[in-house]
Amino acid sequence: MRRALVAGNWKMNKTIGEARTLALEVAEGVAGEDLSGVEVVLGPPYLALSAVVETVAGGAIGVAGQDCSHHPDGAYTGEVSVPMLTDAGATHVILGHSERRELMGEGDGLVARKAQAASAGGLTPIICLGEPFTTRKAGTTLSRIAHQVEHSIQGAFASPPPGGFIVAYEPVWAIGTGLTATPEQAQEAHAFIRERLEAIFGLECAQETRILYGGSVKPDNAADLFAGPDIDGGLIGGASLKGADFLEIIRAARTDSASI
Numbered sequence: 001m002r003r004a005l006v007a008g009n010w011k012m013n014k015t016i017g018e019a020r021t022l023a024l025e026v027a028e029g030v031a032g033e034d035l036s037g038v039e040v041v042l043g044p045p046y047l048a049l050s051a052v053v054e055t056v057a058g059g060a061i062g063v064a065g066q067d068c069s070h071h072p073d074g075a076y077t078g079e080v081s082v083p084m085l086t087d088a089g090a091t092h093v094i095l096g097h098s099e100r101r102e103l104m105g106e107g108d109g110l111v112a113r114k115a116q117a118a119s120a121g122g123l124t125p126i127i128c129l130g131e132p133f134t135t136r137k138a139g140t141t142l143s144r145i146a147h148q149v150e151h152s153i154q155g156a157f158a159s160p161p162p163g164g165f166i167v168a169y170e171p172v173w174a175i176g177t178g179l180t181a182t183p184e185q186a187q188e189a190h191a192f193i194r195e196r197l198e199a200i201f202g203l204e205c206a207q208e209t210r211i212l213y214g215g216s217v218k219p220d221n222a223a224d225l226f227a228g229p230d231i232d233g234g235l236i237g238g239a240s241l242k243g244a245d246f247l248e249i250i251r252a253a254r255t256d257s258a259s260i
């Protein structure tokens, strides 16, 4: 039985004060009703990380960096290392997000090295993959995803971590566009990712791995998306910036978690 997970990726939004306010709203909302069936992770920008960790301390909410370097330290201006993130109290790190792949030119090999470093350093990576619109249009989505699984995940791990991986399927054309994969498109991609993980790492890993959907998840479409048997929650961008919307999405994951 997989526990649903809903993670917020705040991207380059929220000052430290704003981050505290949002984290508090989420923490109080989660504590105020029984949302314990859902694992919740917040992904603030680096500068607000410590403030968010402090704000949610004592609860069960995880905190994610939005990226990390694969180097432990050194002359890498502007980068943030795994030890820096764990020192600040981070529990997770988002890796291979499409915005980093597209805007910063990150490829699968680098994502794999980061995932390796994160995992070795005690952070749980949330490994993102997904196809651009041209790939979907060309009908080659599944082979693109298979390539990403092989090179971003298989390339990083000789054996799976206990409890499996956390993977986020984020079709690039659905991110921040208001376009959403249909529940059928999402389920097809998720089932395929799970099948690939089974072929590489075995049945137990495939069954334990949480596969999150990301791409314009909103309170009004979350329940339909999360109803897919291979959809274990979401990685939420825009809608995670408003406490009430994010809590509504967590509730939608809770309903689903009862059925898996």
Ligand code: 13P
Pocket (backbone or CB within 6 Å): 009, 097, 170, 174, 175, 176, 177, 178, 214, 215, 216, 217, 235, 236, 237, 238, 239
């Ligand atoms: P949106 O929910 O804003 O489409 O962003 C999705 C995403 O990129 C989460 O990482």
